[in-house]
Structures are given as C-alpha cells and as structure tokens.
Amino acid sequence: MAAHSPPAAPRRAGAADRDGLLAWAFLLPPAAYLAALVAVPAVLTVLAAFSVTVGAGARSGAGTGAVTAVLRSAVFWRALGNTLVVTVVATVLSVTFGTVVACLLRARFRGRWPVRFAVLLPWTTPAALSATSWRWLLDRPGSAAVRVLHGTGLLPAGTAWDARPAAATAVAAMVQGWRMTPVAAVIVLAGLAAIPPAVGDAARLDGAGAWRRAFGVTIPLTLPAMGLAALVTALAGATGMTVTYVLTGGRPHGTTQTLPALAYATGVEGGAPTRGAAIAVLLLPVPLLLLFAWSRVRRRLRPPLRPPLRRPRGRAAAARPDAAASRAGRRPAPPGPRHDRRGGRRGHRDGDRGGRDAAGGDRSGGGRTASAGTAGHDPMGRTAGGYPGDAADRGHHAGMEESPGRASGKARRGGGRRTRRDRGGRRGGDPGSAPSGGRR
Amino acid sequence: MSAPGGAGGVPGRTAWAGGPPGAAARTTARELTRQRHAFAIRHVAARCAVYLLAAAAALTGAAPFLWGLAAAVRADDGGAGGWRAAAVRARHLFGSTPFPALAAHTVLAGAAVTAVTLPVAVPAAYALARLRRRLHGTAGAVVLAVYALPPALVYPPLSRAVAAVGARDAVWPLVLVYPSITIPVAVWLLAGLLRAVPAEVEEQALVDGHSRFAAFVRVIVPSMAPGTLAVAVLAFGLAAGEFSYARAFAAPGPGATLSAGLPAAAHGTALGPVQLGVVLVAVPLAVAMNAALDRLVVALAGSADRT
Numbered sequence: 001m002a003a004h005s006p007p008a009a010p011r012r013a014g015a016a017d018r019d020g021l022l023a024w025a026f027l028l029p030p031a032a033y034l035a036a037l038v039a040v041p042a043v044l045t046v047l048a049a050f051s052v053t054v055g056a057g058a059r060s061g062a063g064t065g066a067v068t069a070v071l072r073s074a075v076f077w078r079a080l081g082n083t084l085v086v087t088v089v090a091t092v093l094s095v096t097f098g099t100v101v102a103c104l105l106r107a108r109f110r111g112r113w114p115v116r117f118a119v120l121l122p123w124t125t126p127a128a129l130s131a132t133s134w135r136w137l138l139d140r141p142g143s144a145a146v147r148v149l150h151g152t153g154l155l156p157a158g159t160a161w162d163a164r165p166a167a168a169t170a171v172a173a174m175v176q177g178w179r180m181t182p183v184a185a186v187i188v189l190a191g192l193a194a195i196p197p198a199v200g201d202a203a204r205l206d207g208a209g210a211w212r213r214a215f216g217v218t219i220p221l222t223l224p225a226m227g228l229a230a231l232v233t234a235l236a237g238a239t240g241m242t243v244t245y246v247l248t249g250g251r252p253h254g255t256t257q258t259l260p261a262l263a264y265a266t267g268v269e270g271g272a273p274t275r276g277a278a279i280a281v282l283l284l285p286v287p288l289l290l291l292f293a294w295s296r297v298r299r300r301l302r303p304p305l306r307p308p309l310r311r312p313r314g315r316a317a318a319a320r321p322d323a324a325a326s327r328a329g330r331r332p333a334p335p336g337p338r339h340d341r342r343g344g345r346r347g348h349r350d351g352d353r354g355g356r357d358a359a360g361g362d363r364s365g366g367g368r369t370a371s372a373g374t375a376g377h378d379p380m381g382r383t384a385g386g387y388p389g390d391a392a393d394r395g396h397h398a399g400m401e402e403s404p405g406r407a408s409g410k411a412r413r414g415g416g417r418r419t420r421r422d423r424g425g426r427r428g429g430d431p432g433s434a435p436s437g438g439r440r
Numbered sequence: 441m442s443a444p445g446g447a448g449g450v451p452g453r454t455a456w457a458g459g460p461p462g463a464a465a466r467t468t469a470r471e472l473t474r475q476r477h478a479f480a481i482r483h484v485a486a487r488c489a490v491y492l493l494a495a496a497a498a499l500t501g502a503a504p505f506l507w508g509l510a511a512a513v514r515a516d517d518g519g520a521g522g523w524r525a526a527a528v529r530a531r532h533l534f535g536s537t538p539f540p541a542l543a544a545h546t547v548l549a550g551a552a553v554t555a556v557t558l559p560v561a562v563p564a565a566y567a568l569a570r571l572r573r574r575l576h577g578t579a580g581a582v583v584l585a586v587y588a589l590p591p592a593l594v595y596p597p598l599s600r601a602v603a604a605v606g607a608r609d610a611v612w613p614l615v616l617v618y619p620s621i622t623i624p625v626a627v628w629l630l631a632g633l634l635r636a637v638p639a640e641v642e643e644q645a646l647v648d649g650h651s652r653f654a655a656f657v658r659v660i661v662p663s664m665a666p667g668t669l670a671v672a673v674l675a676f677g678l679a680a681g682e683f684s685y686a687r688a689f690a691a692p693g694p695g696a697t698l699s700a701g702l703p704a705a706a707h708g709t710a711l712g713p714v715q716l717g718v719v720l721v722a723v724p725l726a727v728a729m730n731a732a733l734d735r736l737v738v739a740l741a742g743s744a745d746r747t
Contacts, residue, residue, distance in 0.1 A: 017652055100497075121722055129702055137504050178501075193738075260591070280590060290588065
C-alpha cells in the first residue's frame, strides 16, 4: 500500500469529512445517469408500444392495438419459441462447458496462458465479428464445421445448414453457447476460487477420492456460482440480438428470427416503431421471469445469512454433537463464499455456537457436505489454535470446516480477542463471547 | 521407485523390532508398491486428460479464428501462399476496405467510454464498499436489473433523438450510451475488489487527519490501481463489442464501429482480407483480457455473495 503523508497543518472538518455527503456525491452521478439513459427510454418505449405519445398531446391513438396485433401474428410466437430454445440450449451448453473450462483453468499445466487466451477468444471478440466468422465457416460447403455437423448427424448430408429452421436454430444456439462459455467459465472460476482450500484438504484427509470430492464437496459449493453463470448467460441469450441477427438473419425465410432481432428488424429497419416497441415490451417478461426465478433459486443454493435461533447454545450443543448431526442425515454446513467474506466475524459467531450450527446443519438449504467424511467425528482432532470453531466443539467437523485459514486471518485482523481467547484454551463453547456476534 | 525392504532386503525405512522382516512386512511392501504403481498410473492418466481437455478447449474456442487465419494465408489461385498472401490481403484490408476507419472509431469509442466510466465507477464503488455498505446488496440487484433490460427497450427513443440531432454518423452518441452497460458492471466489480482491501491503511490516514475524501484519493485510488486497470480492460472490451446500440444509432454509415460496420462491409469484399481483419481485432482484445483475468476473478469472488 502506498504510504501517504499526513496533512501539512491541522484542518477544520469540512464538507469532505461528511460521510453521508460523500456517499451521496459519489452515488448520485451513476444513479442519475442510469435513470436518464436507461430508465427513461425504457419507460418511453413501453408507452410508445401502447401508442401513448408523450408531449405530443395526441392521445387519440392510445391503446393496445399494436400489442394485440403483434400477439396475433404467428411470427411473434415463432420468434418467442426460437428465443426460448436458443436461451435454454445456450445456457445449458455454456454452463456445462464453462464449468469444465473453469476446473481446467484452475489446474496447473504447461501452456496454460495460450489455452486461457484461446478460451477467452469467443467472448472478448465482438459478437458481430465472431458470428460473421462462423457464418462464413458454415457457408462454405466443405469446411470443417459443416463436416462436423454432417458427421454428427445434426444435419442431413447435402443440405445447407440454413435450409431448415430446426438446424439453423440449433446452430445459432450452439454459437451463442460457444460465445458465452468464457463468461460462465469466469464466473464459476470465481466461485471455485472462493472455496477455501482447507475444505478440500479436510475431505482428502477423510479419505474422499477425486470423484467423491468433486461431487460431494466442490460441486455443491460451486452451485451458487453456477447458478449465477446460468442466469447471466440466460439473460444474454434472451435479450441479445447479435448472434441470431448476424448469423442467420432469420434464414430461411424469417423462420429462425428471435424476439430481440425481430424487434430490431421491425422497429428500426422495417420502419414501424410502434410495432417494434410492442415486440420489445412483449419480450420483457422473459428476462423478468429469469430474474424472478433467480431470486427464488438463489436462496436454496446458498445458506441463509443467519442461523436459526432456536438451537441450544454452547455446552448443551457441544455435548450432543452426534445426536444432532445425524438428524436427517444432514451434514454440517459448508462455508461458502459468504463465510469467507465476513470471514472471522462469521466464523466467530458460528464457531461460538459451533456446536449449535454443526448440530443443526441448518444453514444449508439442502444437505450438503463440506467434508465427505461422516458427520460427528473429528478424525484428526485438529485443534490448532486458529480455528474459530474449535472452542465451541472439539469433536465436530464444524471446527475443521469453518474455513480456518482465512477465517482466522480475518479474525486476527478484525477481532483479535476472539482468537486469543481460543488459544487461551477456552473449551466447551462459551456463548458469552457474544461481542464477536455483534461485530456484524 | 524403490520398494521398501523388498523380499529379503534390509528395511531402509521401517524399523522392525528385532529380526529381519517377516511375511507381514513383505506383504506390506508389496502392497505399497502396488499402490504406488496404481497411483502413478492414475496420475499420468489424469495429466493426459488435463492436457487433452486443454487442447480441445483451446481448439474449440479458437476454431473460427484459426480458420480465418488459414484463409488469410491460403494461396490465391495462381499466386503465392503463406505470408506473402497474407501481406497482400492485409494491404487490401487496410487500403480498400473501411476497416481502418472502423477500427479507429472503435478504439476511440472504447477509450472514451472507459475514460467516462472509471471516474464515475471508482467513487461509487468506494461509497458502496465503505460508506454505505448496506446498499451493496441493492446495488447488486440494480446491476442485474440493468443487465436484464433488453436493449430493444432502450434504443428506440435514443436512436430517434440521435437522428433528430443529426448525429447518426458520429461516435459521441455511442460514448453517451455505452456507459449504461459498463458503469453497473464496473461499480459492482470494483466494490468487490474494494472489499478485499483492508481498511486499516485508510483508517490510518483518517487518524492522521485527512478528510474522508482525501483518504479516498490518497490511499484507496492508488491501491486499487491494478484492479481498476483490469476493469478498464473489461469496459473497453464491452464497449468495443457492443452491437445493438451501434446498429441502432449508426447503422452502417461512415461513423460506425467495427461491430456494426464490418459484417456489412464483409458482403462486398473478398473473404480473406476481412477475415484477417477479424483475427487482427480478436487477438489484442483477448490478450488484454487474459492479462486482466486474474484480478477480475478476484473482484468477482469478492462481490459474489452480494448478488
């Protein structure tokens, strides 16, 4: 961190000291900008779809005429179907391969940099350019891509890829998936990086092999990141027009058009702005639905912020780890990214009532393991001082799982008293160390 | 690898209490050897799998660009192949196609957008990470909402306004609109980065008598410089690659960016030069993003639990 020099002379507290004012001054420009250049045009477009013209004073044309006309046209429904197909297929492809690529990028091997470069190419290149390249590649009859398509049976031999709507849509979906794989990979990579290494170590020590570790430890801990990656790629697929517009352009005969591209083609190129606005408004439910689905799902992918309050604290919990942990086969909750983030503070509080947390395991939305071992025993009896959970329960996994390295690092930084008390040999869980809980 | 105390050998590692190793020790030694062999085979297989997967991923990611490169160095009928053909095509690309102008506009737009985004995003990120922590979750929701909004909803009124002002062929309307894409992402990522920066140095500056703003300028901004650079790279890439607004505002005209103009220009000219152009655009962007990737991952991980 760069060293700074103290101010030359004592100053009076002025405007630059007031946190509230500063926060407003810092947050207002982006908020105002977004309101003016995103919210206002969006509202205007919605109004225009219902033929409400602002400022012109003519309300005679207002109504749902354009919207109902669009709803009645077959083109709209086919485009909606295409949009959904492309979105779903692209999301599945990119999240699956993105996860694979993310695991690959975490491994150490020679030539990692060129591989990373090649894997990032689909996303960093402007979409229009890569779509154009794909289009050329597919238009040439003897090219490698066409041969692969023929070979895998996705395309009957002898037909062009854009001669049939199904094949064209499938190809567009695949290109969109190809383009979004690096995005998914980066997001999942971030999620993987947030898993503390001690969790994998604990699993390995418990005897979990590679497969067990992958499916029992890593994947469940990465689920939030995979969910976010799925959301981001789905949103891009649902609202982006680039790939389908440049790649297929609606070929053949406009049957493979997707909704955003249709809105553009109708509104801007076709010179019918009201109809284009209507299509855009009807397109809106798709991303809204995705956001809503995400808000429902994310809670199940992550543990809730606060552990339930009804668990017994301290000694009582530490005294019955086995009975509690074996309840419903639930395993002690793993530390997700959230746990790391508020590292020690969270680790404190949960370590404090460590017996209670581990006992309930209720912090996980579904039973997940951070350690592939059986619940309720501590094979190594790890008690090295830094583990915040140790004080509360000795015979329990929670001690090992509470991201010891990072948590104790933060604990030492943020709340040193807790760790010192740990090392002072406090055992048996003392809910009286509540101050650490208050640090949130 | 050496078998520890094999049949009849003197045990080098294990100390047996009195006497030469018996049947139990030999069995153990055999079993250990077998396990070591098995582990070695598994290890080699795993490494092979990693390399194969890496090669497959790299090939798939670079597929159309490799093909473009191959097309660029392909010999014309009756002409020479290899680098000379590529040079001819490059000359054609830079001389006879609108590529140079498009590229210049793209770089200009990207740089301007980044220059606008960063001074707005860095303070906002500071406010979210340090001054108003409770707003961070809301900010994440706002970022997602802005990302989810289809451009088809936003560009109609804007393109009408741009046409009314008569700026259809200029770059500045894009510079005005692109920050709506880059600012939310930049703020979110920078806030994530800031959460990883310990607060002690800044607090020390405050204790020394600086105002909050001065502490921000003197301490936070320099410490965030690498992360800000990475986010700048990302913002540039986003601005350079944007298509919807570019087409809606400056539909292939002289002021277009690469994204909007090249596909249209590609219809008229030969394949080879334009493909070379695509590769020439793709490579620097990917190189820059590759360099910035590590910090971006840290930023993502820092803000992940706020989404």
